[in-house]
Amino acid sequence: MKKDSTQDRIKEVALILFARKGFEGTSLSEIASGVGIKKPSLYAHYKSKEDLFLGVIHKVSVDYNAFFIKTAEELSDRSPEDQLYYLLHKNTGYLRNDELGLIFKRMMLFPPESLRSDIYAMFEKTEDVMRQVIQSILVQMVREEEWEQVFDAYLCLLDGVFEQVFYYSPEEHKKRLENSWSAFIKGVYSREEK
Amino acid sequence: MKKDSTQDRIKEVALILFARKGFEGTSLSEIASGVGIKKPSLYAHYKSKEDLFLGVIHKVSVDYNAFFIKTAEELSDRSPEDQLYYLLHKNTGYLRNDELGLIFKRMMLFPPESLRSDIYAMFEKTEDVMRQVIQSILVQMVREEEWEQVFDAYLCLLDGVFEQVFYYSPEEHKKRLENSWSAFIKGVYSREEK
DNA sequence: GTCTATAAAAGGATAGAC
DNA sequence: GTCTATCCTTTTATAGAC
Numbered sequence: 337m338k339k340d341s342t343q344d345r346i347k348e349v350a351l352i353l354f355a356r357k358g359f360e361g362t363s364l365s366e367i368a369s370g371v372g373i374k375k376p377s378l379y380a381h382y383k384s385k386e387d388l389f390l391g392v393i394h395k396v397s398v399d400y401n402a403f404f405i406k407t408a409e410e411l412s413d414r415s416p417e418d419q420l421y422y423l424l425h426k427n428t429g430y431l432r433n434d435e436l437g438l439i440f441k442r443m444m445l446f447p448p449e450s451l452r453s454d455i456y457a458m459f460e461k462t463e464d465v466m467r468q469v470i471q472s473i474l475v476q477m478v479r480e481e482e483w484e485q486v487f488d489a490y491l492c493l494l495d496g497v498f499e500q501v502f503y504y505s506p507e508e509h510k511k512r513l514e515n516s517w518s519a520f521i522k523g524v525y526s527r528e529e530k
Numbered sequence: 531m532k533k534d535s536t537q538d539r540i541k542e543v544a545l546i547l548f549a550r551k552g553f554e555g556t557s558l559s560e561i562a563s564g565v566g567i568k569k570p571s572l573y574a575h576y577k578s579k580e581d582l583f584l585g586v587i588h589k590v591s592v593d594y595n596a597f598f599i600k601t602a603e604e605l606s607d608r609s610p611e612d613q614l615y616y617l618l619h620k621n622t623g624y625l626r627n628d629e630l631g632l633i634f635k636r637m638m639l640f641p642p643e644s645l646r647s648d649i650y651a652m653f654e655k656t657e658d659v660m661r662q663v664i665q666s667i668l669v670q671m672v673r674e675e676e677w678e679q680v681f682d683a684y685l686c687l688l689d690g691v692f693e694q695v696f697y698y699s700p701e702e703h704k705k706r707l708e709n710s711w712s713a714f715i716k717g718v719y720s721r722e723e724k
Numbered sequence: 725g726t727c728t729a730t731a732a733a734a735g736g737a738t739a740g741a742c
Numbered sequence: 743g744t745c746t747a748t749c750c751t752t753t754t755a756t757a758g759a760c
Binding site: 363364365375376379384385 | 734735736737738739
């Protein structure tokens with residue numbers, strides 16, 4: 337059991353604040369106060385606000401990649417349809433949890449201008465991981481000519497459902513997820529029967 | 531032809547900057563400089579930064595509602611399927627244009643903390659408008675028991691496609707839109723044939 | 725309505741004692 | 743590693759001349 341170093345505590349507090357209020361909207365005073373230290377003490381751990389921020393985002397990115405791979409492995413003995421279904425569920429659940437979804441989406445859509453390229457570089461790996469996992473499932477259930485089309489539709493489903501996490505209550509969101517999933521899987525099967 | 535008052539010019543410049551850099555990330559100096567006046571002159575038109583910001587968002591919200599209704603009317607003589615398809619296209623095109631999509635999405639997902647409730651109040655009407663327009667199309671093409679399910683799937687499609695505007699190149703995005711749409715409409719028809 | 729001047733506060737960052 | 747004190751810059755906002 338690794339003990340919670342001050343560095344880690346700073347990262348935890350910073351994650352929450354950055355997620356809720358963004359990079360520009362969060363001050364070092366707030367972070368320090370949340371940790372229980374004074375502002376200048378932060379500089380013993382990070383050499384600038386940007387440095388701290390990138391540290392936070394790096395951890396978020398690495399954790400998410402690991403989650404996605406682990407989840408896919410746990411599901412690998414199910415039917416392809418089940419794998420896609422539970423991946424949608426688990427992914428949504430993970431990103432809804434804590435502030436992870438918030439900061440993840442915020443950084444994908446609205447990274448701070450000056451750090452855009454650093455952040456996109458971190459998330460490039462994420463896209464690769466998702467693509468590989470999803471495609472390895474799709475090849476088991478649709479014909480080769482359909483891979484790309486179904487892949488795009490599934491990613492759109494993932495994105496749409498993810499985005500709606502922020503608009504709707506958990507109950508409403510679950511209903512919408514199920515309905516959107518139903519439409520998707522019906523489309524896939526209708527395609528097969530053609 | 532209404533002439534471009536200084537107030538309007540301020541709003542135009544502010545829209546672009548707020549969209550790109552967010553509320554906290556944009557300073558009044560930048561806005562003033564973009565307009566070609568000095569910072570204190572802004573206060574002759576708006577009583578605070580928040581006041582200016584809400585003015586911008588209000589216009590965005592009103593314009594978008596008008597666009598959505600107008601587009602639906604222009605499409606009303608088409609088949610229901612065509613209406614849904616072109617609505618998806620036109621909506622994506624509108625929101626991709628200029629900085630409108632950027633600020634729209636930013637405000638839906640990450641409004642500045644202190645203005646969250648004001649902003650959500652403005653966009654409430656938007657949701658109503660979209661719901662009514664879309665449902666009036668759906669009732670023409672699916673059975674009553676299916677309305678809700680297909681509506682949810684279509685909204686998820688809209689959200690997913692919209693979000694992807696920000697990730698992909700126009701060409702890549704168009705391909706994904708078409709593929710996601712194909713899957714959606716196949717699902718709808720498979721349902722009908724049941 | 726626009727300007728200059730200025731206030732008042734908050735931001736990120738550093739120096740140096742402990 | 744943490745603190746106090748301080749620096750420098752930038753921020754929003756106001757006062758008052760023109």
